[in-house]
Amino acid sequence: MSTHFMQQVLQDHIDAGHGSQTVWWDEKRIPLDSIGKRVTDLLDLRGRRAVVTGGAGINLGQACVNRLAGLGADVAVVDLSQEQVRQRGFSRHPSAPDAAGVAAAAAEKWGTKVVPIHGDVMDWDGVRTVMSEAAEALGGIDILVNNAADVVVGDFVTFGREEIDRSVRGTLTGPMYCTRAVLDHMLPEGRGRIINIGSEAGSSAMPWLTVYGALKAGLGQFTRFLGKELGPQGIQVLGVNAGSMWGPDRPLTEDRPETLYPRGRTAIQRYELPEEVANMVAFLASDAASAMNGAMIDMGGGMAV
CATH class of the missing domain: 1.20.5 (Single alpha-helices involved in coiled-coils or other helix-helix interfaces)
Structure with a gap:
């Protein structure tokens, strides 16, 4: 027509x-202007401003930052400061830089503006400050990647109140806080893209992941319902279900049982790279995904098949 x-x-x-x-x-x-363009043109993120929570993470966080910046986006790398890490009782992987290190490396590699912002996604007031700082540094926010997460794994019968509350806040409450805060910047513009990082565990029962899987399933439903709610206002809410990812914190040798695990659980019979999952995040952030909303895309190598 x-x-x-x-x-x-x-x-x-x-x-x-x-x-x-x-x-x-x-x-x-x-988007009539997309007619006749190459798909590669639609993937161009130059001029877009993105926020990646948990952006200093050695696996998917850094992969998302680099994929978005590699397509031309300016990016705010949001993560805990070293002091916040100590206060929360967390530990960083020895090879993991903080947000400032990730931002500096990405900016040098891709030639875009990449800024570090320290903040805790589980702090209601702090998250609003983070989004305001990101909007000021980048000139606005077009894309939010809700990647940060904190969860306790193990058999549910071993969980107490602390483990349950920590998992709920880190896996579901945090993304909701971030989403609510970023909408103050997106809604006045009448456009925006919110991408939630889910998990194949949300639809496929796995050992020790009862709480995590239930919460990621909830995040998927939040994505679907919010996409329906905000679509008429120009906001797209999408998600990616990650599977078993390989990274620097997961050495693979034939004598380790975790090396064999994905062979029996996935159609591709291997771990996936964080960069492979981040490829879909970048696609969903681009104009190539302009007709999508409320969808969760499985990127677990066929784990849910």
């Missing part, structure tokens, strides 16, 4: 006295 034909449909609708607000055709929202 040609643009001229659709414009005539709209005019006929108006002439019939129905007005222009009730018709589904809206030139301002339908």
